[in-house]
Amino acid sequence: MVGTQQQPLQVLNALDVAKTQWYHFTAIMIAGMGFFTDAYDLFCISLVTKLLGRIYYTVPGSPTPGILPPNVSAAVNGVAFCGTLSGQLFFGWLGDKMGRKKVYGMTLMMMVLCSLASGLSFGHTPKTVMGTLCFFRFWLGFGIGGDYPLSATIMSEYANKKTRGAFIAAVFAMQGFGILAGGLIAIVISSVFRARFPSPAYAVDPAASVPPQADYVWRIILMFGSVPAGVTYYWRLKMPETARYTALVAKNAKQAAADMSKVLQVEITEEQAKSMELKNEAQYGLFSMEFLRRHGKHLLGTTMTWLLLDIAFYSQNLFQKDIFSAIGWIPKPKTMSALDELYKIARAQTLIALCGTVPGYWFTVGLIDIIGRFWIQLVGFFMMSAFMLGLALPYHHWTTSGNHIGFVVMGNH
Incomplete structure (x- = not known):
C-alpha cells in the first residue's frame, strides 16, 4: 500500500537536504559493486561460448571448429535473463515486505553460490554439461x-x-566496469593458459588446438564472478536499513532516525523522531486507479524506455563477438587455437568497453544533474539510433578490408 502524508517526515527531509559526505560514496561503492557483479556475471558468458563450442561440439574431421548449436547457444546466453526477470519480480516484492537490507544479503549469497556452481557444471555428455550450466545460470x-x-x-x-x-548514475556506471573486468579477466586467464599450454591453430592440428586444460579456463572465468560479490558481502551486512523503508513501510521513524544518525551527519533529535507520524494517510493499492492516475504515466515511460534500451544494449553485448568475426576484425576460427580465439574475443570486447561503454556511463554521471534526466536520455537514444543505423545500412561496406576500424569506432559510440 502507498500513502500520502500531509506532514512530511523530518527524518526524510533531513536526508534530502543532508550535505554530501563520505558515507554517500561508501554507499555508492557497496551498491555499485552489485551492478559490477551483475554485469560481470551476465556478460562473461559471451566471452566463453565459442570456447564451449570447440570443447564440446567439435566434430572429428570437420574443416571448421565446433560451435554451439543455435538452440544451445540461445539457452546458454539467455537463460540468466529469464532468471533475472523472475528475480526482479520476486525480490522486488520481497524487498517491500522484509526490507532492503535482508533481501540484499539473500540475493548476494545466491549470486556467490551460483557463480561458483556455474563453473562446476558437470555431466558425461555435452548436453548434460550445458543443461547443468543453464540450471545454475538461471x-x-x-x-x-x-x-x-x-x-x-x-x-x-x-x-x-x-x-x-x-549518485544513482554512479551506481549504474559500475556496470561498465563489470563488463570491462570480464574482458580483462578473460585476457589474463587465457594468456596464462596460452603460455603454459601452447597449442596450434585448428587448421594445423584440430585435436591439439583445444588442450584439455581449456576446460578449466571457462570455468575459472565464470567462477570469478563470486569474488566481487563475496568481497562486498560483509559491508552490505553492515549497512543499516534505509530510513525511507523503516519510516514509511515499517513505520518506525525513531529507528530510522537512529540508523541514519550512525552513518550520516544529520541532525535528528529523539523528540523529532517521536513526532514523525504519518497523519491523514489516504491509502490506495498498487495499480489501483489512484495509483495509475498519480504514477501510471511515469511508470509506463520509464519502463518502456528501459525495455527498448535493453533490447539493443544486451543483444549487442552478448552477440558482438559474432559480429567481430563476421566483419573480419577477428581472424577466422580455423586459423586460431581455442585459447587464441578466446584471447582475441576478450581483447576486442575490452577495447569496446574501455573506449565506449565506460566513458559513456561517466559522461552521464557528470552531466545528469546539469542538463537533466530527460535531455541526457534523449541524447543517448538519438546517438544509439544514429550509430546503429550507420552500422546496419552500409553493412557490407564495413565488412571489406580496411574498413574494420571505422566499424569499431562507430560501434564504440
Whole structure:
C-alpha cells in the first residue's frame, strides 16, 4: 500500500537536504559493486561460448571448429535473463515486505553460490554439461534480478536531492566496469593458459588446438564472478536499513532516525523522531486507479524506455563477438587455437568497453544533474539510433578490408 502524508517526515527531509559526505560514496561503492557483479556475471558468458563450442561440439574431421548449436547457444546466453526477470519480480516484492537490507544479503549469497556452481557444471555428455550450466545460470540470474533493482533503490533512498541523479548514475556506471573486468579477466586467464599450454591453430592440428586444460579456463572465468560479490558481502551486512523503508513501510521513524544518525551527519533529535507520524494517510493499492492516475504515466515511460534500451544494449553485448568475426576484425576460427580465439574475443570486447561503454556511463554521471534526466536520455537514444543505423545500412561496406576500424569506432559510440 502507498500513502500520502500531509506532514512530511523530518527524518526524510533531513536526508534530502543532508550535505554530501563520505558515507554517500561508501554507499555508492557497496551498491555499485552489485551492478559490477551483475554485469560481470551476465556478460562473461559471451566471452566463453565459442570456447564451449570447440570443447564440446567439435566434430572429428570437420574443416571448421565446433560451435554451439543455435538452440544451445540461445539457452546458454539467455537463460540468466529469464532468471533475472523472475528475480526482479520476486525480490522486488520481497524487498517491500522484509526490507532492503535482508533481501540484499539473500540475493548476494545466491549470486556467490551460483557463480561458483556455474563453473562446476558437470555431466558425461555435452548436453548434460550445458543443461547443468543453464540450471545454475538461471538461478544466478534470479539472484541478479533481485540485486539489480535493490542496488538502485538503496542508493536512491540514501541520496540527497541535490546529487541523487549523479549518485544513482554512479551506481549504474559500475556496470561498465563489470563488463570491462570480464574482458580483462578473460585476457589474463587465457594468456596464462596460452603460455603454459601452447597449442596450434585448428587448421594445423584440430585435436591439439583445444588442450584439455581449456576446460578449466571457462570455468575459472565464470567462477570469478563470486569474488566481487563475496568481497562486498560483509559491508552490505553492515549497512543499516534505509530510513525511507523503516519510516514509511515499517513505520518506525525513531529507528530510522537512529540508523541514519550512525552513518550520516544529520541532525535528528529523539523528540523529532517521536513526532514523525504519518497523519491523514489516504491509502490506495498498487495499480489501483489512484495509483495509475498519480504514477501510471511515469511508470509506463520509464519502463518502456528501459525495455527498448535493453533490447539493443544486451543483444549487442552478448552477440558482438559474432559480429567481430563476421566483419573480419577477428581472424577466422580455423586459423586460431581455442585459447587464441578466446584471447582475441576478450581483447576486442575490452577495447569496446574501455573506449565506449565506460566513458559513456561517466559522461552521464557528470552531466545528469546539469542538463537533466530527460535531455541526457534523449541524447543517448538519438546517438544509439544514429550509430546503429550507420552500422546496419552500409553493412557490407564495413565488412571489406580496411574498413574494420571505422566499424569499431562507430560501434564504440
